[in-house]
Amino acid sequence: MPPTLLRVGKLGLPAVLVLSFAAQVMGALLPDIRLLVAATAAGLAAEGVLHRWQRPVASAIARTRADVTVRVVLRDLLLVAGLLGHQHQPEQRTVYLPLLLGLLTFYALHFACHATALLVRRTRTLPVVTRNIDASALRLSAAPPALLARRPSNRLLLFGLPATAGLMATALTDRPWYAAAGVGLSIAAGAVGLAELLVRLLPGRRPARPEEVLEWFDAWLAEYRPTVGMYFSGGTSSAYQANMWLDTLGKVEGRPLIVLRERFMLQKIGATDLPIVCVPKVADLMRLEHSTLQVLLHPANSGKTSQVLRIPTIKHAFVNHGESDKLSSVNPYSKAYDEVWVAGAAARERYALADVGVEDKDIVEVGRPQLDGIRADTGGPAGGPVTVLYAPTWEGWDGNPGNTSVVEAGENIVRELLADPGVRLLYKPHPMTGSVDPCAGAANLRVQELIRAANARREAARPDPGVTAELERATAELERLTSGGFRTAADEAERMLLQSTPEPGRAQAVAEATARWEDLYWASLPAGEHQVVTGSRPALYSCFDQAHLLISDVSSVVSDYLASEKPYAVANTSGLPEETFREVFPTVGAAAILTPDGAGVAELLDMVRHPARDGLAGARATLRTRLLGPASEASALRFQDGVRALAEAARAHRERIVSAIPTQPGAPRREASARGAVPSRTVEG
Incomplete structure (x- = not known):
């Protein structure tokens, strides 16, 4: 829709809805069947435009309690009132009473469908969501149609359309069977939708229960034995802060892991073959304490960072997402980490001048690995x-x-x-x-x-047309590699199923496709x-x-x-x-x-x-x-040295924790779960 019409719609559509209801009331009271039907048709048209192009306006109207359900019920009942008022003989009015009962049945099915959709969505909301991890044991399946599961307003408008159209046809022709047929179709649609959702609540069709998912997560941690991870929490526009570290983390020795806290962030993280886990609840996050995870890298501070810092068996390093002379680069929060990793000596001096509580011994110069290719x-x-x-x-x-x-x-x-x-x-x-x-x-x-x-x-x-055509092909290929290929109706459980196993070499393919796209982009200008x-x-x-x-x-x-x-x-x-x-x-x-x-x-x-x-x-x-830092020293190597040293400190700290735990006489002494060298990325059998 053109911008001008969008601006007009913000005020015009609510006005059309109000006027259509006012005209419906007049048409039902007079009664004036033509006015009643015309007003109903205008209201339906306004609803269609509202939900197709003006969803924010629809949400604003709903906040006044005049949501879609209220509007649909009021529109239909005004039609019924107009029909009853149009009939002067009492025996004729009784013909329309079954239609009213049919409408009430349809509304009951709609509310039942909505309640069932909430239950289905709850069963499909898992306590841990993953990418690049085999989750086939969790009985994941494709999401139900969005119309049934997540769009009750659209469902009511669509399923209720036959009933409303039938009532309008009956009002114009005085033939009740039009209304009966329309109401029957709406009831049938509601019943089919409800059945589709109810089937997904059967024990064999629903995903694993939350406790089963957490047990599976514990088992995966024990099998994969992660050593170093990146922890990230943030808003929708902050994903770049984590994405800049993906390549660096992928080159680190051991078994890397990415830990997220917001569900939406799972799809904001760029192409990577690394396993990703999203753990929204802090109680579930604490399960990392019993894993082999030794080091967590933090590209940004957030309110939820303090939660993971409670885990005593993990060492934490703040790597930031860029350095400057601004005060934000020497945030006092930095002293909460075990170490602060900076690019060069200037950042060390910056912290000393800021005097925010970060001790010089906790600052490690690792360079900026992302810049090695500039x-x-x-x-x-x-x-x-x-x-x-x-x-x-x-x-x-x-x-x-x-x-x-x-x-x-x-x-x-x-x-x-x-x-x-x-x-x-x-x-x-x-x-x-x-x-x-x-x-x-x-x-x-x-x-x-x-x-x-x-x-x-x-x-x-003008550029060479051949280059422009090549850029279009490169753009299509890059979109194919990065889009994920999800259906619009896909929910997080379906995406988790589709992303259980990373396509071998996909991250490298995306990197190569991106480099090719950038070369063609500049050449095409x-x-x-x-x-x-x-x-x-x-x-x-x-x-x-x-x-x-x-x-x-x-x-x-x-x-x-x-x-x-x-x-x-x-x-x-x-x-x-x-x-x-x-x-x-x-x-x-x-x-x-x-x-x-x-x-x-x-x-x-x-x-x-x-x-x-x-x-x-x-x-x-x-x-x-x-x-x-020195240009002669590759930042990637200095970064790896930092990871290795901090992992060793974490292992030593865990040894001290275990040795300090008193044991019962005769009981075997507990062993540190992360003892020994950093394991290779191949999972041991």
């Missing part, structure tokens, strides 16, 4: 356009104007860049921009409009055309490889970009003098500083075009080592 400096644009990546961060929670440049400086910086005909701009705002401050969201939209207008004025060479990149693809690191220059804010984007050692600039919207700005935020020490008015962009571009004038190259190399 291309190094290519030596400038080599005569072509200068590709500038403007990647401002979001506004944050504290309202500090220095958090993001998009509000005060974004439009000015973009105007300066667009004024240079030799610049190709890639604009990639943070996905959470505008989520707290509407001003940031509005500024983001204005920047995008500036870029669209500049593209309209610029004539760019018109030469020199500016781009607004707001989706998950292409990824930020792919944009790094395209750019000759980064403009950003004080954020982890700057630290990560330094892996390339290419020039970068930071917008100073903090209100601090430049000297103080550099002193307070060490990550901008090797950056060009831009003021909110965009001054300095021309000089910055000149430096990129003429590398000999780049006086900050040496400073960038030095700062890169401080922020990310």
Whole structure:
């Protein structure tokens, strides 16, 4: 539906519903059969549009207690009242009384169907949900049709349509058998739907009971014997914080495991062959205490993190999802972990200055394994356009104007860049921009409009049609690999069944398909055309490889970009003098500083075009080592060393716990469940 009609529908559809009921009442009281039928038809049409295109409006109406059930019952009863009022002889009115009983029977079936659907959904809501783990023992099956299980409003409208249509036909023709046939069809549909749901409650058709699932989970933990895991909890837009660690975790020795807390997050985690478990309840989460799990890595803090920190047999390391000079990178919560893993010496100094309770002995420098594949400096644009990546961060929670440049400086910086005909701009705002401050969201939209207008004025060479066609095929293949191929009606139990066994090599296939898609994406773009990149693809690191220059804010984007050692600039919207700005935020020490008015962009571009004038190259190399660790040492190896050392500390701690537990005289001494070396990933028989 067009946006204009959507806006009109937010007010117009509720008005149509109200007017249709008012007209129905008038038609039933007069009685005026034509008015009654016309009003009923208008109401049904409004319901169809409402549930097809305006579901938020339908939800808002339901909150007033005038939900679909009330509206359908009222609509039908007004039809019956109009029919009874139209008949002047008492003996004629008695003909319609069985129709009223039939309607009541249909409504009873609807409520019974709804109650049964709730029971079915409860039996299919498991205490532990998994991916990449064989769950065939749990008697999982395909979900019932969504119309029966999860959409009672749509079910009532659809199943009740024959009854309403029959009543309308009878009102127009004065032939009761139309209504009888319609009511009969509605009753039959309701009965079939109820039977379909009741069958799923039979002992042989329902999934395993919660206690059976937990026993199965314990047995799987004992068989798989996990050693290192990643624990993650967060909102719908935070999955990227975990996804950036999937490849690194997959290369760790031992048997990795991913532990989640929110059910929806199971499908937000990217393609991986690693086993994933989602344990929503804290009581069930505590079962990990009796497993062989030694180390949990934490990419983010959350309210539920404190729950898993209670497990004394596991060592916890905070790995974060990016480092910057912001206060959020030295959160006092970090002292709750056994160790804090950082990229380089700069983060260690940051914690010392912040004095938030994290001791220096608990900080481990492991580098940034995700950055090992970023291309190094290519030596400038080599005569072509200068590709500038403007990647401002979001506004944050504290309202500090220095958090993001998009509000005060974004439009000015973009105007300066667009004024240079030799610049190709890639604009990639943070996905959470505008989520707290509407001003940031509005500024983001204005920047995008500036870029669209500049593209309209610029004539760019069109790409090779063959490349475009190849990109379409690559997109289709990537969607096939990442979509999961689920039915729309699939629930978590059905998805768990379909994802029990990972397709061998699927994660590698997705990585290769993504790399191919990114190459074709960049090749398919018109030469020199500016781009607004707001989706998950292409990824930020792919944009790094395209750019000759980064403009950003004080954020982890700057630290990560330094892996390339290419020039970068930071917008100073903090209100601090430049000297103080550099002193307070060490990550901008090797950056060009831009003021909110965009001054300095021309000089910055000149430096990129003429590398000999780049006086900050040496400073960038030095700062890169401080922020990310020595370039000569692969971060993946340093990360593995950190895992190995912390696992050894966990085993030693578990030994001490076991040896400290008093035993009854004559009773055998308990053994540590995780004793010995880190096992291989092959499950022992």
